[in-house]
Amino acid sequence: MTTEKPSAPTALITGISGQDGSYLSELLLEKGYTVHGLVRRNSSTSRKRLEELFHDKTIYDRRLFLHYADLDDMTTIRRILTKTAPDEVYHLAGQSHVGASFEIPESTCEFTAMGTLRLLELVRDLSKRPKFLHTSSSEIFGRPDESPQNEDTPMRPVSPYGVAKAFATQMTRLYRESFEVFACNAICYNHESPRRGESFVTRKITRAAAAISLGIQDELRMGSLNARRDWGYAPEYVEGMWRMLQHERPDDYVLATGIDHSVEEFMASAFSAVGLDWSDYYRRDPRFIRPAECCSLIGDAAKAHQILGWKCEADLSVIVQAMVDEDRQKLQHLQRSAEPSALDTAGNS
Numbered sequence: 554m555t556t557e558k559p560s561a562p563t564a565l566i567t568g569i570s571g572q573d574g575s576y577l578s579e580l581l582l583e584k585g586y587t588v589h590g591l592v593r594r595n596s597s598t599s600r601k602r603l604e605e606l607f608h609d610k611t612i613y614d615r616r617l618f619l620h621y622a623d624l625d626d627m628t629t630i631r632r633i634l635t636k637t638a639p640d641e642v643y644h645l646a647g648q649s650h651v652g653a654s655f656e657i658p659e660s661t662c663e664f665t666a667m668g669t670l671r672l673l674e675l676v677r678d679l680s681k682r683p684k685f686l687h688t689s690s691s692e693i694f695g696r697p698d699e700s701p702q703n704e705d706t707p708m709r710p711v712s713p714y715g716v717a718k719a720f721a722t723q724m725t726r727l728y729r730e731s732f733e734v735f736a737c738n739a740i741c742y743n744h745e746s747p748r749r750g751e752s753f754v755t756r757k758i759t760r761a762a763a764a765i766s767l768g769i770q771d772e773l774r775m776g777s778l779n780a781r782r783d784w785g786y787a788p789e790y791v792e793g794m795w796r797m798l799q800h801e802r803p804d805d806y807v808l809a810t811g812i813d814h815s816v817e818e819f820m821a822s823a824f825s826a827v828g829l830d831w832s833d834y835y836r837r838d839p840r841f842i843r844p845a846e847c848c849s850l851i852g853d854a855a856k857a858h859q860i861l862g863w864k865c866e867a868d869l870s871v872i873v874q875a876m877v878d879e880d881r882q883k884l885q886h887l888q889r890s891a892e893p894s895a896l897d898t899a900g901n902s
């Protein structure tokens with residue numbers, strides 16, 4: 554008698570080419586999943602970036618598939634969902650820059666809020682419903698009354714991004730409670746890595762520290778250094794997302810370290826990693842000060858720890874060092890290959 558092996562699961566990831574999407578696809582591929590990823594139509598670098606990450610072309614060719622689809626193009630997403638019939642959908646895509654959301658509130662809500670609602674509608678209508686994970690954000694708490702925040706802390710967003718995420722978070726709850734969709738919110742606090750985009754403050758700082766130490770840059774223009782954030786390590790956060798969909802019941806979980814640091818402390822750590830004093834290079838620039846700011850966000854991940862066995866282990870100083878090292882290596886490579894335009898520092902984030 555032959556016992557039939559259960560077929561490996563299939564996942565669909567929106568926003569696969571971002572930091573979290575790349576780590577999540579690696580995790581799922583390692584676990585034997587077939588992974589389908591949605592990439593924006595105008596994102597010409599996405600495919601190349603993922604190809605570079607997956608040196609093993611066999612995996613890339615046979616178990617990782619990319620599809621072009623924007624979050625406002627639901628007929629295409631419906632077709633992809635029907636064709637690929639995923640067991641799990643990880644919804645990571647959206648406009649993720651808090652500062653930019655003050656400039657582009659409408660498109661932020663269009664993609665981050667309405668994009669999530671439209672996806673939930675598609676999932677609800679499928680005959681074989683996949684499990685659904687929405688990556689929510691600590692920005693939903695805005696200026697909270699309590700610290701640390703947990704899954705029951707009231708939402709009080711203070712940015713268009715936070716408002717859009719609060720809408721998407723509440724919709725995800727509603728589809729779970731009213732329409733019986735297996736839908737979870739991963740309420741993620743800031744999480745960083747050497748794959749973090751340069752418009753986020755951590756990467757902006759580590760790249761500047763690396764560039765200044767190599768003589769490529771001479772100052773760092775930034776906004777306020779007082780804000781405090783709970784910074785964790787991105788690969789651990791995607792592991793938490795995966796665990797949520799493996800649990801028997803859908804729910805919401807905070808993913809956070811429970812330890813906060815100021816932007817100034819992060820900067821001191823990055824500059825000391827290259828033997829420099831940050832205060833010699835910092836220039837306050839009002840362009841980077843937001844109209845409203847979440848001053849201090851710190852998460853309580855006790856529920857994720859107790860129910861999912863999730864915890865974060867990476868120390869912030871180790872993350873900072875890894876980011877600075879990666880930036881120095883990349884910049885040195887560019888210096889050697891004499892690509893001056895590529896050495897321009899990210900000045901608009």
Ligand SMILES: C[C@H]1O[C@H](OP(=O)(O)OP(=O)(O)OC[C@H]2O[C@@H](n3cnc4c(=O)[nH]c(N)nc43)[C@H](O)[C@@H]2O)[C@@H](O)[C@@H](O)C1=O
Binds near residue numbers: 651692742744
């Ligand atoms: C959880 C949450 O995490 C991220 O949102 P964020 O916390 O806004 O991240 P950030 O790295 O842009 O800013 C952190 C802090 O740093 C301050 N800051 C000062 N000067 C500059 C500056 O020059 N640039 C930037 N970007 N920030 C600056 C800024 O005002 C803020 O207080 C996203 O992943 C988001 O998608 C998300 O969900």
